[in-house]
Structure formats: C-alpha cells, structure tokens
Amino acid sequence: MRIVSLAPSVTETLFALGAGHEVVGVSQYCDYPPQVRDLARVGSFLTPNLEAILALRPTLIVGLELSSNVRQIRALNSMGYPVLLVSDDSLQQIENSIETIGARIGRQQDADQLVFQIKTKIAAVQGRLANVKPVRALMLVGHQPIVAVGAGTYLDELMRIARADNIAEAAGEQWPHLSMEFIIAMRPQVILDGAMGTDPALSDFWQKYPTIPAVRDHRVIGYPQDPMLHAGPRVGQSLQMIARMIHPEAFGRDAVGAAK
Amino acid sequence: MTTRSHHAVAMRATAIHAGYPGVPVLHGASIEVAAGEMVAIVGPNGAGKSTLLRVLGGSIEPDAGSVDLFGRPLSSVDRREFARTVASVRQENAVAFRFTVMEIVLMGRAPHLGAFRFESPHDVEIASAALERFDLRDLAGRHVQELSGGERKRVFLARALAQEPKIALLDEPTAFLDLKHVAEIFARFRELCAERGMAVVATLHDLNAAALYADRVLLLADGAAVACGTPAEVLTAENLRRVYETDVYVGRNPSTGALIVLPAAIPNVRD
Amino acid sequence: MNASAGKPVEAAHLTRTRLFSVLGTLTILLIVCAIAGLLFGTAHISLVRAWSETASADHAILFGARLPRVLMGVIVGAALAAVGTALQALVRNPLAEGGILGISGGGALGAILALVFAAKIGGGEATVPACAFVAALTSTVAVYRLAMVDGQLEPFTLLLVGVIFNAFWGAAIMLVNSVVNFYYTHSILFWLMGSLEAPTYGEVAMVAILGLAGFLVLMYHARDMNLLSLGDESAAELGVDVDRLRRIIFIATSIMIGAAVSVSGIISFVGLIVPHTLRLAFGPDHRLLLPASLIGGGAFMVAADLLARVAIAPSEIPVGAITALCGGPFFIYMLRREGRKPLSL
Numbered sequence: 001m002r003i004v005s006l007a008p009s010v011t012e013t014l015f016a017l018g019a020g021h022e023v024v025g026v027s028q029y030c031d032y033p034p035q036v037r038d039l040a041r042v043g044s045f046l047t048p049n050l051e052a053i054l055a056l057r058p059t060l061i062v063g064l065e066l067s068s069n070v071r072q073i074r075a076l077n078s079m080g081y082p083v084l085l086v087s088d089d090s091l092q093q094i095e096n097s098i099e100t101i102g103a104r105i106g107r108q109q110d111a112d113q114l115v116f117q118i119k120t121k122i123a124a125v126q127g128r129l130a131n132v133k134p135v136r137a138l139m140l141v142g143h144q145p146i147v148a149v150g151a152g153t154y155l156d157e158l159m160r161i162a163r164a165d166n167i168a169e170a171a172g173e174q175w176p177h178l179s180m181e182f183i184i185a186m187r188p189q190v191i192l193d194g195a196m197g198t199d200p201a202l203s204d205f206w207q208k209y210p211t212i213p214a215v216r217d218h219r220v221i222g223y224p225q226d227p228m229l230h231a232g233p234r235v236g237q238s239l240q241m242i243a244r245m246i247h248p249e250a251f252g253r254d255a256v257g258a259a260k
Numbered sequence: 261m262t263t264r265s266h267h268a269v270a271m272r273a274t275a276i277h278a279g280y281p282g283v284p285v286l287h288g289a290s291i292e293v294a295a296g297e298m299v300a301i302v303g304p305n306g307a308g309k310s311t312l313l314r315v316l317g318g319s320i321e322p323d324a325g326s327v328d329l330f331g332r333p334l335s336s337v338d339r340r341e342f343a344r345t346v347a348s349v350r351q352e353n354a355v356a357f358r359f360t361v362m363e364i365v366l367m368g369r370a371p372h373l374g375a376f377r378f379e380s381p382h383d384v385e386i387a388s389a390a391l392e393r394f395d396l397r398d399l400a401g402r403h404v405q406e407l408s409g410g411e412r413k414r415v416f417l418a419r420a421l422a423q424e425p426k427i428a429l430l431d432e433p434t435a436f437l438d439l440k441h442v443a444e445i446f447a448r449f450r451e452l453c454a455e456r457g458m459a460v461v462a463t464l465h466d467l468n469a470a471a472l473y474a475d476r477v478l479l480l481a482d483g484a485a486v487a488c489g490t491p492a493e494v495l496t497a498e499n500l501r502r503v504y505e506t507d508v509y510v511g512r513n514p515s516t517g518a519l520i521v522l523p524a525a526i527p528n529v530r531d
Numbered sequence: 532m533n534a535s536a537g538k539p540v541e542a543a544h545l546t547r548t549r550l551f552s553v554l555g556t557l558t559i560l561l562i563v564c565a566i567a568g569l570l571f572g573t574a575h576i577s578l579v580r581a582w583s584e585t586a587s588a589d590h591a592i593l594f595g596a597r598l599p600r601v602l603m604g605v606i607v608g609a610a611l612a613a614v615g616t617a618l619q620a621l622v623r624n625p626l627a628e629g630g631i632l633g634i635s636g637g638g639a640l641g642a643i644l645a646l647v648f649a650a651k652i653g654g655g656e657a658t659v660p661a662c663a664f665v666a667a668l669t670s671t672v673a674v675y676r677l678a679m680v681d682g683q684l685e686p687f688t689l690l691l692v693g694v695i696f697n698a699f700w701g702a703a704i705m706l707v708n709s710v711v712n713f714y715y716t717h718s719i720l721f722w723l724m725g726s727l728e729a730p731t732y733g734e735v736a737m738v739a740i741l742g743l744a745g746f747l748v749l750m751y752h753a754r755d756m757n758l759l760s761l762g763d764e765s766a767a768e769l770g771v772d773v774d775r776l777r778r779i780i781f782i783a784t785s786i787m788i789g790a791a792v793s794v795s796g797i798i799s800f801v802g803l804i805v806p807h808t809l810r811l812a813f814g815p816d817h818r819l820l821l822p823a824s825l826i827g828g829g830a831f832m833v834a835a836d837l838l839a840r841v842a843i844a845p846s847e848i849p850v851g852a853i854t855a856l857c858g859g860p861f862f863i864y865m866l867r868r869e870g871r872k873p874l875s876l
Binding site: 054 | 572573576588591595597599709728729731840845
C-alpha cells in the first residue's frame with residue numbers, strides 16, 4: 001500500500017500498527033516517530049496540498065474529519081482515490097480510529113492489541129485514583145490568546161479520568177478563549193500550561209495572579225506538547241502524565257512532583 | 261409671445277413652474293422657438309435661465325405647465341427619439357475618462373445606433389463634419405481632458421451637432437471662448453439655422469451677443485418672462501434697468517449697426 | 532501635453548479591426564498564462580505522460596488538480612476584472628472595484644453565514660452562492676446609496692464608504708469567527724484571503740455560466756457606459772435610461788461577484804489593476820475595455836495563482852495575498868496620479 005497521512009495522530013497510529021514502511025507522505029506537522037522526518041510532506045492537516053498528494057500515487061489517504069479539508073477530500077474522492085476519515089475528539093473515537101485504520105490496512109490484530117494496551121493503562125490510572133477527591137484544574141494549550149482544553153475533547157476526558165474538574169467545561173466550546181477574570185474567579189487548584197512547557201519564562205506571567213490557588217500553591221505545571229497534544233496511540237501515556245501532574249500524591253510524589 | 265417667422269414651432273414651453281427640491285425657480289415662464297430661428301434667454305443670475313433650458317431638455321420635470329416638441333407633449337416622446345431631435349450642451353463639460361475628441365463627438369451618434377452596432381463610415385463622416393465646423397480637425401486625436409476650457413466647449417458643441425438635432429439647447433455656449441471663437445460659434449449656428457432649419461435656444465450672459473445674433477430674445481427675471489421679442493424690442497434701457505438694477509446705455513454699433521448695451525455709470529464707490 | 536497629437540481622425544476612435552486585434556493579442560496572452568499554469572506546480576509532471584497514461588499520477592495531477600484550478604482562475608479573474616470595469620463606469624471613477632468598495636466583503640460574509648448555518652438553512656450546493664449573491668447585491672446598493680451626496684457621486688466619499696464597509700464586514704466576519712468552532716477558522720480565513728483551492732468542475736461551470744451571463748448583460752450596455760462618463764444628465768440627453776442602466780449594472784455585477792466570492796473568497800485589486808492597465812494601454816471605450824478586462828483578468832489571475840502555488844511550495848500562499856501585494860503599491864500609484872490631475876473641470 002502507499003498511504004498518505006494528513007494528520008499527526010494518524011501518522012502515529014499507522015506507525016504504531018507496524019505499517020510505517022507503507023507510509024509515503026505525511027502532513028507538515030507530523031514529527032513522531034522520528035522516522036517521519038524523511039518522508040514527503042503534503043501540506044498541513046488543515047490544508048493538504050492536492051498536487052503533492054497526487055504526486056505520491058497513493059492507494060489510500062487517511063485524515064481527520066474536518067471542515068477545512070473538505071475541498072481536497074472531495075476532489076480526491078471524485079478522482080477515485082480511497083479516503084478514510086477518522087475523528088479524535090474523545091477517547092472512544094481515538095480507539096475507534098485505531099480499529100478502523102487497523103481494519104482498513106489489514107492489521108486488525110495489531111489494532112486490537114494497541115487498543116488493549118491503551119485500555120489497560122487507563123484502567124491502571126483509574127484504579128490508582130479510585131478514592132481520590134477531584135480537584136479543580138485547568139489545562140491550557142496556548143497564551144495570547146489563552147486557549148483552554150474544553151468540553152468535547154479527548155483531553156477533557158483524560159482530565160476527568162484523572163479526577164480533575166475542568167473549569168473550562170463551563171465555556172461550552174472545545175477550545176475556548178478564556179479571560180483571566182474567569183480563571184481567577186474559578187480558582188483552579190492545578191494549572192497545566194502547554195505554552196509554559198515550551199517557554200518556561202511564562203511562569204512569571206502567573207506570578208501576577210497570586211490569588212489563584214494553583215499559583216499560590218506552586219502548582220502551575222508546564223507540560224510538553226508531545227505526546228499530550230497528539231490524540232493517537234500514546235493517549236494512555238498522556239493520561240498517566242496528566243494524572244501524575246494533578247494527583248502526584250497518588251503516585252508516590254509530593255505536590256511538586258518530586259519523589260517522596 | 262408669438263414667433264415672427266411662419267416656420268413650424270419646434271419647441272414650446274407654457275407657464276412653467278419648476279425648480280429643485282425646496283427651491284422653486286421658475287414661476288410661470290413661457291418660451292417658444294421655431295425652426296430656423298435662434299432665441300437667446302438673458303437675465304440676471306438666478307433668474308432661471310439654465311433651469312428653463314433644462315426643462316426644455318427634459319432633465320427637469322416641471323411642477324406645472326407643459327412642454328411640446330413639434331406639437332407633441334414631451335412625455336409622449338421616447339428617450340432615444342428625443343435624443344435624435346434635441347441636443348443639449350451644458351456649462352460644465354466634465355469627462356470621466358481619457359476619451360479622445362473624436363470619440364466624444366462620435367458619442368453624439370449614439371441615439372442613432374443600436375446596441376451592438378459600430379459606427380459606420382456615414383457616422384464617422386458626420387462626426388468629422390462636425391469637427392470641421394467647429395475648427396477641431398487638428399485636435400481629433402487629442403484627449404479631451406487635456407484641452408483648454410474653450411477647446412473642450414467646442415468639442416461638446418461638435419458632439420451636439422453630430423446628433424443631427426433639429427433643436428439645439430445651449431447653456432452659456434460662449435463661456436471660456438475667446439473673441440474669435442465666440443464670433444465663429446455664433447456664425448456656425450446661424451449657418452445651421454439657415455441651412456437646416458435648426459432651432460437654437462441659448463442662454464447668454466452677454467447681451468451684445470444676444471443682440472447681434474439672436475432672432476428673438478427672452479428676458480427672464482425672478483423666474484418669469486419680463487419681455488420677449490426682437491432684440492430691439494426687449495433690450496431697452498427701461499427693461500434692463502428694471503431687471504439688472506443698474507443704469508445702461510443702449511445704442512448702435514457704428515460698424516455693424518447692431519444694438520449694443522453698455523453699463524451707463526460706474527456704481528457708487530463707497531467712501 | 533501633446534501626448535496624443537498627430538493621431539489621424541480615423542485612428543482616434545474604436546474600429547472593428549482594432550477591437551479584434553487587441554482582443555486577439557490578449558487571448559494569446561491568456562493562453563500562454565493558462566499553459567504555464569498547467570505546466571507548473573508543486574509537483575513536476577510530464578505533459579506527455581499526463582496525456583497518454585490515464586492511470587499515471589501526472590494525469591491525475593493535470594486533470595484532477597491543475598486543470599479545474601486554472602479554469603477557475605480564468606473565470607474568477609475574468610469576472611472580477613469585468614466587474615471592476617463596469618463599476619468604474621458606473622461611478623465615473625477608476626478607483627472603484629468590488630473589493631475596495633466592500634462588495635466582495637459583503638458577499639464573503641453572506642457565504643460564511645450560509646456555511647455556518649448550513650444545517651439550519653438547508654438547500655444544496657446552490658445555497659452558499661445564492662447567499663453570497665444576495666449579500667453582494669445588498670452591499671452594492673448600500674455603498675451606492677451612502678456615497679451619493681446631493682445626487683452626485685464624489686470619488687473620495689465613495690472610497691471612504693468602501694473602506695468603512697470593508698472594516699464593517701471584516702468585523703462581522705471576525706465576530707462570527709470568534710463564536711464558532713475552532714475548525715471553522717480555517718474556512719473563514721479561506722474566505723478572507725481568497726483561494727482557488729480544489730474547485731470542482733461543477734463549481735467551475737456555475738461561475739462560468741453566471742459570469743458569462745452577467746458579462747453579456749454588461750456588454751450589451753457597453754456604449755451606454757461610454758455615455759455615462761459624460762455625466763448622468765448628458766447621458767440621459769443622449770438617450771440613456773440612467774436609472775435603469777444603474778440598476779442593471781448593480782444586479783449584473785452583484786451576480787458575478789457573488790458567484791466568484793462564493794467559490795474563491797475575497798480577492799481584491801484584480802478589478803482595479805486590470806481595467807486600469809488596459810485603459811491606459813487601449814483607451815477607455817468600454818466596447819473594447821470590457822471584453823479586454825475579461826480576458827486580461829483571466830490571464831492575470833492565472834498568473835497570480837501560479838505564483839501562489841509555487842512560491843513557497845508545498846505550502847500555498849492565498850491568491851488574495853498575491854493580488855493584494857501587487858495591488859497595494861499599484862493603488863498608491865494610482866491615487867497619486869489621480870490626485871495630481873483632477874477628474875472634473
């Protein structure tokens with residue numbers, strides 16, 4: 001098969017299923033696993049480049065169900081190229097995507113195994129946190145504007161499993177732009193800041209708001225974009241990281257994550 | 261007022277009340293012009309000369325009164341037929357784009373042409389003749405926007421002529437023109453009156469030109485006719501003093517014998 | 532200046548010969564640009580293989596990706612340029628065009644609202660273009676009404692009104708952007724920046740038909756547009772029904788802009804650059820300028836889109852950005868030129 005992947009999570013899944021050698025083209029933002037660095041690029045997952053895709057003579061194109069690549073998908077369909085679209089807005093959808101992709105490329109067993117591994121990790125975390133009291137938490141993906149993880153995303157689901165009350169759920173959108181007022185008023189006890197993961201200097205930003213419990217208790221934590229923001233096979237790992245950040249005491253660590 | 265010649269009445273406006281939104285200008289003015297004659301409308305600023313001309317030209321609808329074209333009411337004449345019969349030249353002659361003189365003059369042929377038809381050699385001939393008549397041959401390829409005010413005025417007169425109208429309505433046709441061209445314009449129009457029986461109505465500031473060239477003069481003041489008739493009948497010291505509120509001297513030009521009007525006294529200089 | 536002295540009378544106006552020779556030359560230019568658009572792109576293809584081997588990637592790229600895009604470029608460019616010419620005739624000012632006057636912006640807002648509320652409105656493929664057309668028409672009428680001062684259309688008032696409308700539509704679009712799902716953002720950007728991405732042959736046909744219909748209507752009134760440049764009253768005196776002509780130009784241009792905007796978003800300056808350049812080169816007679824703009828606009832758009840596709844391949848620059856990059860300096864040059872020579876006596 002000659003597979004073109006239009007999204008990082010899809011690329012990861014394909015490689016995790018052992019089909020990495022069949023992938024001929026990936027999106028601009030695909031960077032995991034490292035092997036993909038040498039693969040041809042076909043544009044961003046928002047705007048795939050039609051010509052680049054066609055030049056690779058693909059036998060299968062896999063992407064996300066989005067409104068922004070509709071035109072290119074439509075063109076590929078009309079030219080007779082098989083296109084598979086999956087979603088990653090929830091854990092269930094992620095697991096379904098793995099199964100669907102696995103079935104499509106003839107690696108049903110690998111897919112089952114991968115899903116099983118994920119479920120195992122999730123169960124383990126759930127077990128650990130069975131009697132833990134939930135804390136109010138906020139997870140940010142960006143500053144300027146402040147974009148938070150909202151209801152209807154897989155990250156929100158992970159937060160819930162990790163026994164965190166996501167204060168951004170009140171905004172009702174998947175990726176709400178929050179105001180500082182709102183954050184201060186909602187008094188999160190833990191803040192996971194993805195931008196701070198890349199730019200540690202952002203911790204100064206938070207020092208301006210000492211009334212927020214998370215700031216007061218030194219529980220503003222930066223996290224790395226990879227694997228957290230990749231809704232693929234490593235979602236179990238992401239869950240573990242989130243759980244450790246939110247309830248470190250359940251994992252034998254003190255409040256700032258240092259081992260006891 | 262009646263026409264002097266027994267030629268057909270080309271255009272007649274009767275008891276016209278007209279003006280602009282909120283500004284009434286004409287209060288019962290009437291005018292008549294016959295084929296082959298030149299009528300001059302004179303009067304002080306604000307008297308309504310241009311307004312009357314525009315009523316004749318169909319661009320202003322009178323609030324009261326009627327306008328006839330060869331005996332038919334104006335409303336019954338369709339737009340293009342009217343354009344083939346009556347040509348107007350106004351005071352401002354702006355052109356939005358860089359058309360050449362020839363192109364502007366050829367626009368006068370438009371009422372005679374269908375939507376997709378190009379100008380025929382006949383049309384080009386007529387336009388060329390119009391250019392000739394107003395001494396524009398050398399300027400045919402020039403862009404109108406580059407010409408002086410006087411040259412531009414002549415271009416628009418030529419365009420009016422290219423329409424082959426039976427009636428020409430001219431608003432201050434000699435503004436911007438130098439002495440030589442003033443004389444020539446009037447000479448050309450008199451030729452047209454004689455050759456083709458064209459009827460010409462012109463508003464003029466220049467009373468002497470009116471006296472010299474017009475068959476009849478209409479003296480307009482405050483939106484109504486004060487007098488109408490031959491230049492001698494209308495341009496009397498009496499009438500003019502009343503209308504212009506200044507003393508005038510009316511006499512005869514020693515070389516042409518034509519009527520001339522001159523200011524009689526220098527207005528009081530305030531100490 | 533005696534820039535044009537010495538032209539014989541016969542050459543000083545438009546003749547059939549001149550019309551066909553100019554249009555012929557421009558058509559050749561268009562064909563050259565179109566061929567370039569088909570030859571070049573992100574991927575390197577061989578025309579021979581594309582033609583002979585129907586299963587090859589080359590064939591897929593040529594006929595599936597490039598051909599519809601080049602066709603769309605020609606049609607959208609042609610429509611926008613012709614609309615620019617007509618609007619300039621309508622307002623007697625060479626600084627007018629659909630983008631600057633805020634008409635494309637209105638059309639784009641209509642298209643975006645249709646897109647976002649698609650589920651509630653229903654309808655099919657035609658909903659978005661229809662909404663774009665209605666919105667474009669509303670914009671045209673609103674701009675014109677607001678820009679009329681005492682029955683006169685003053686050039687700078689018109690431009691000001693256009694700027695205001697553009698700002699307003701931009702704000703409205705941003706408002707929509709802020710309340711909808713993040714993933715609509717890209718679509719909204721697509722409308723704002725203009726793009727000829729992946730059109731279907733159906734879309735190409737739709738814009739072609741609407742564009743051509745509008746163009747034929749405009750062409751029928753080409754001579755009247757010439758007369759309009761003498762002023763409303765003078766045009767009327769030469770037999771033109773000015774009110775009717777205005778309405779017709781509004782409707783025809785709105786349909787054409789609505790159709791173009793609904794598939795390609797806001798692409799500005801085409802309707803400014805192309806007619807102005809052609810008017811300088813070949814004169815202002817609309818019987819020549821309109822079809823010349825049609826053809827020239829197509830060529831310009833295809834060339835701009837080619838640049839958009841290859842400049843930073845495999846990423847694409849939105850074609851609206853390319854035309855704006857050309858247009859900005861061009862517009863400034865025009866403003867300064869017109870500023871020195873007032874348009875009226």
